[in-house]
Amino acid sequence: MNDQEEILISKKKLRNKSIVAFILFILAIAAAIFIWKWIHSQPEIAEAPKPLRKVLAVNEKVFSKAISNYHLAKTYPVSEAVKHVRVNGDIGLKSALDSNWKLHVVREPGDTLLITLADIKALPKTDLVFDFKCIEGWSQITHWAGVKFSDFARKYNLNAQTQMNYVGLSTPDKEYYVGIDMASMMHPQTLLCYEMNGKPLPLNQGYPLRLIIPVKYGIKSIKRIGTIFFSNTPPPDYWYERGYDYFSGL
Numbered sequence: 001m002n003d004q005e006e007i008l009i010s011k012k013k014l015r016n017k018s019i020v021a022f023i024l025f026i027l028a029i030a031a032a033i034f035i036w037k038w039i040h041s042q043p044e045i046a047e048a049p050k051p052l053r054k055v056l057a058v059n060e061k062v063f064s065k066a067i068s069n070y071h072l073a074k075t076y077p078v079s080e081a082v083k084h085v086r087v088n089g090d091i092g093l094k095s096a097l098d099s100n101w102k103l104h105v106v107r108e109p110g111d112t113l114l115i116t117l118a119d120i121k122a123l124p125k126t127d128l129v130f131d132f133k134c135i136e137g138w139s140q141i142t143h144w145a146g147v148k149f150s151d152f153a154r155k156y157n158l159n160a161q162t163q164m165n166y167v168g169l170s171t172p173d174k175e176y177y178v179g180i181d182m183a184s185m186m187h188p189q190t191l192l193c194y195e196m197n198g199k200p201l202p203l204n205q206g207y208p209l210r211l212i213i214p215v216k217y218g219i220k221s222i223k224r225i226g227t228i229f230f231s232n233t234p235p236p237d238y239w240y241e242r243g244y245d246y247f248s249g250l
């Protein structure tokens, strides 16, 4: 084989290689278009095609497991809880409390459950002693008791509601309000709380019912809950509107 022939052969090889590469390129594009069309031809679940929704569901499972099972806030013996619990923030507590207070749980617009404090106290009670952290920089080991929100949701058949992404809570006068992601709300240490240091909550600490949510900074532990509702989009949040982080997680 002379030089001339060698050059001819390698040119031919190169040309064949280019053709193969080009065909593979076309096939890859065709496959991408096919997969795209297939995904979009699938039935939709909650506004996402089923295959994508499946991926989201797996993500959700991984993260809700990570949040609810592996990230428990540290707890303390009752003896370590302070006797004089600091009072911080009175937004939504300035008007007189309606003596006929009931918790409003909006199952869906136009369908609201009215629940008395006695009803809530009849549910299984959970005590919790943890280090309560305010975003202003102080913290205190404090002792609370109430019903786990997850127990409450189960007892009141809020299954469809707890499939949604967020819970919104507000004071009866709507002056203070928070939005909480569902995984944090269903966390086993999140309480609808009616006791502090073994006694009914003082008025300035949220009597008759407040939230205690140890996976968040104190801003999310709303005092004097009036209404609870459910939403797939983030509910309004008092401190978020004033520049704080929406999730304020710990």
Ligand SMILES: Nc1nc2c(c(=O)[nH]1)N[C@H]1C(S)=C(S)[C@@H](COP(=O)(O)O)O[C@H]1N2
Binding pocket: 085, 086, 087, 088, 089, 090, 091, 092, 093, 133, 134, 135, 171, 176, 204, 205, 218, 219, 220, 221, 222, 223, 224
């Ligand atoms: N209704 C209402 N809830 C509230 C507040 C508030 O101003 N109004 N302040 C929040 C903040 S910033 C903190 S740190 C805690 C303080 O709870 P404590 O007063 O029982 O210590 O309540 C939270 N819940």
Ligand SMILES: [Mo]
Binding pocket: 088, 133, 134, 135, 136, 218, 219
């Ligand atoms: Mo706070």
